[in-house]
Amino acid sequence: MDSILSLWAWLPIWLQSVIIDLLLIVAIMVPLILGVAYMTYAERKVIAFMHVRMGPNRVGWRGLLQPIADTLKLIFKEIIFPKNSNSYLFLIAPMLSLGPAFAAWAVIPFTDQLVLTNIDASLLYVLALSSVGVYGIIIAGWASNSKYAFISAMRSGAQMISYEIAMGFALVGVLMAAGSLNLKEIALAQEGGIHQWFFLPLFPLFIVYFVSGVAETNRLPFDVAEGESEIVAGFHVEYSGTAFALFFLAEYANMILIAALTVILFLGGWMAPFPIIPFTLIPPIAWFLIKVCGVLFFFLWFRASFPRYRYDQIMRLGWKVFIPVTIVWIVVIAVAKLTPLGFIFS
């Protein structure tokens, strides 16, 4: 032990901080990967129960080891390279999907103490990274050189950028209310109980943001990019083995990310709904996780409840409903700020 400590003290300061950072990153990534694994299990179970089925129940107690079995299966499967594909792009695409989906977690404040790095432009950073995610999909569809993959890449590219606009406008509303780009500051601006959370004054933006989040992650009912019954699996139809697993990881990590952002931006982050004694006894991190799980449940519920939208309906919803709604609400906030009613939005 002493020798380890003296070795530690001997290391230069910058190396020490890099090692500490790396350990912290692993401490975020490992629970995230486990979260993704058990998200797939929860998805199958929840949807099964909504369909009055059992869901996975063979591997381990009540099927609890199913995600681990799935991971092992994927690792031992062959990665097939389609013969007309661009092999470099074919491999870069899943990495480009996974990288941003994970790296965005660097700035997520789990509580007011627990954040890997507290940068002032954290919301901008998250927005930028979520835009990079679309490259992974487009490149995957292009590199596969398969018709299904290509159609899906075009569709989901157009869909994701359309909903990104609605999402961006919704975020502008949050910024107007919070007055900061720092995710921690935004959550702190909602301190003081459930009536201070932004989902009340910004209710239309909350709905727009969450539904756009569902569309951004290509989840049902907006999953024309994957539409099993028409284009088989869309942009990852030619991927197999761990290359497919990377897309899968990225999609679910993005889902959890959207849920976490919804909680931080609109649902008070790690704050208890009522700042009185039985609620404040639960630690902040637990509140954060409870809220994230609650939001994630809606993703599953949507999938079990709604039929898939048609592509023109998706584009109409994004451009002709969400964008006007958000612009109107931004104007409402701006005008309210000019009058004595401005306190509602701050």
Next chain:
Amino acid sequence: MLENYVPIILFMSLALGLAVLLLVLGRALGPHKPSQAKSSPYECGFEAFEDARMKFDVRFYLVAILFILFDLEIAFLFPWAVVMDEIGTFGIVSMLIFLGVLVVGFIYEWKKGALEWE
């Protein structure tokens, strides 16, 4: 301030490292027996008719152009929204005029049918 961004670079490289690790694991542990049928692009069990990189509807291109415009507007709105409480009436009213111009453009493209998909 800039040293706050070091963990972000580390996080990105670790995420990419994980991706590479998974791909290498899959390549090392999985079988690798390519065959003509297996590696041909998937298309209903038939031989692929033509190259998949075909001509595509111009509307997707149009959506991308409109996206750039609107995303730029959002980039303008972001700094304004952050300092909203400090810039006072003048700042807010000038941005509302800017938004008005944007809305006129939006109505124009709507009427022109740029947002129609049928």
